[in-house]
Every structure is written in C-alpha cells, then in structure tokens.
Amino acid sequence: MTEAMPNGLVAAFQAHYDELLRFLARRLGTAERAADVAQDTYLRLTTANKGGDEVRDARAFVFRVAGNLAIDERRRDGRRADVQATAEAGSAVPDPAPSAEAGLLQRERLRLLDSALEELPANVRSALLLSRVDGLTHVAIARRLGVSESMVAKYIAQALRHCRRRLGAAGEGGRGAAAGPAGRGRL
Template sequence: MSSRDSSITHLYAQHQGWLQGWLRRRLNDSSDAADLAQDTFLRVLQRRQNLSLEEPRAYLRTIARGLMIDLWRRRDIERAWLETLQQLPEQQAPSPEVGVLMIETLVAIDSLLDELPPAVREAFLLAQLEGLSCPRIAERLGVSLSTVERYIAKALRHCYRLAFEQEP
C-alpha cells in the first residue's frame, strides 16, 4: 500500500464516524449523512494531492459543506420541477425518464451559471430569459453598453467551453 493510500485509510478510520455525525446533525437525516460522508471521502480519493493535513476535520468539513449545498440546490431544482409538472395537464407531462434528464440538465445549467460572476450571470439571464437587448440590460444594471457586451461574451464563452471543450 502506498503512503497516500495509507494516509487516506487512516483519515477514513479516524474521521468517518465524526463526519457522519456532523452531517447528521446538520441534515437531520442519517441516510443523507451517510451518503454525503461517503461522497466526501470519494472526493478525497479523487484528488491527486498528497494528504499531509494539519486540520483534517476542517478539510473534510469544507468538502462536506460543499456537497450539502449541492444536495440542497439539487432538491430545490427537483422541487421546482415537480411544481412545474403539477401545472401541466396530465397528457402533456413528460415520462419519468425525461423528467430525470430534465433535472440533470437543470442541475448542470445551475452549476454553469453559478460559476459566473454575479453581474455576468445577471446580464446573461436578462438577455436569455427576458429577451432584453444589450442597451436595455445596460440601463437596468446601470453599466455601460460595452460592459454588458463583455459580460454576455464572457458568459457565452463559458457556455461554449463547457459544452464543447471538456473531455467526456
């Protein structure tokens, strides 16, 4: 066993129970806590860095906190999707398989938008969702037209990179 594997094994043995308890107290759900604790250690395994941690619990807490936020965001998206489905006539409701794909797509879009700076995200959403022109967006945000054009270009480059330049 390599020293890295030994470090991860030791980290797991020493802190898995504590992490799961910490998550359980925050989530009020032992099943979600167990899943997120495992996901936290999976993230540690996926990182290719050396594990010489001075504060292992702070490190694990940081990863787990991000995973909790992802879980809550996903559940918010799922809730919004279900509310949208309730508005549709039954014959127009998509199949469960399509629903799962829609949720996955919405989660990916949410993640993509979250990576953008707030002003860039807002300009992009005003253009895409409200159909506002760049001059109207500039007026609404109180910035110059060239700034809005830069924001939109940045958001579009970001979308393009994620869609076409990442490896599968």
C-alpha cells in the first residue's frame, strides 16, 4: 500500500493508536510518558512528508517516528539525571565557614580570653604568649625574659590556671581555648 499524503500517516496513527501506546509504554515505562510521546508523534506526522516522498508502509513509518521520539525522550532523561546528580553532589559539599552562631560564640570566647590575658602580670602573659603563640621553647623564653627555665614553667602554669578559671566562670569550661602551634597545650 502506497501512501504519499500526510493524511495517510495520520490515518495510520489513528488506526494503530492503542497498539502504539502499548509500544511506547514498554519503551518508556509509564502510560503518561507514552501518551506524551504519542502526541509528539502525531505532531511530527502532521508535518511529515510535505516534500511528497512516497511512504510504502504507513504503520511502520508511524512506529519508526514514535520509536525515535522515545529514544530522544530517554536520552533527555539521562541528561536530566546527570545534571541532577551533579547538582546534588555540589550541594553535598559542606560549607567550611562556621555558622553565624558559632562565629559569635568564638568571638565572645576570644574576648573573654583576651580580657583574662590582660589581667595577668606582664612576665606571666609574655611567657604564655611566647610559648603558645610564637612556639618558643622554655629555654628561649627564659633568655628573652631574663628568668630561669623553671620560672618560665611556673609562669605558664599560672597563666593557664588563671585563663581556665576566667573561662570557666563565664560558663566556657576552659577547654581548648588557646592551643599553640602544632596543637600543643590547651587552656
């Protein structure tokens, strides 16, 4: 049977519509998606064959057009899934910045620590800062302050006790407020 007119393609579409829906549903997985692709097939068929080329088997042509559109639909699904997976992977990356609440607590903790350090005698404060912030040894601190190594140890212990008491009194518990370089020591 030879059909050269688009009307013949539309007639073949209408005659085999139920069969076409079952064919598309098997390929696409749902009746809803099959109906959408069938509608696209109909639109494609109404504009097909405008050049007057001969279509020998209208049913086969309709199923070929529908099958190609189903393939295109599945490819689009694959691209959407890739984009979605990429978007989800990007949203799973944790934000390294502290939360506003954590930042506020840290600033308050630093203010309390700074206040506690200001209350210390100059040599005691210097010994602690040279040890924890600058990472100097007790020998280097002793030379810089002009005191013995054992006095440096006493200064640092005194400073740590004072800071812990001040942070503890403020409800901070004094845990890990001023670890020095390489994680040495805690207040």
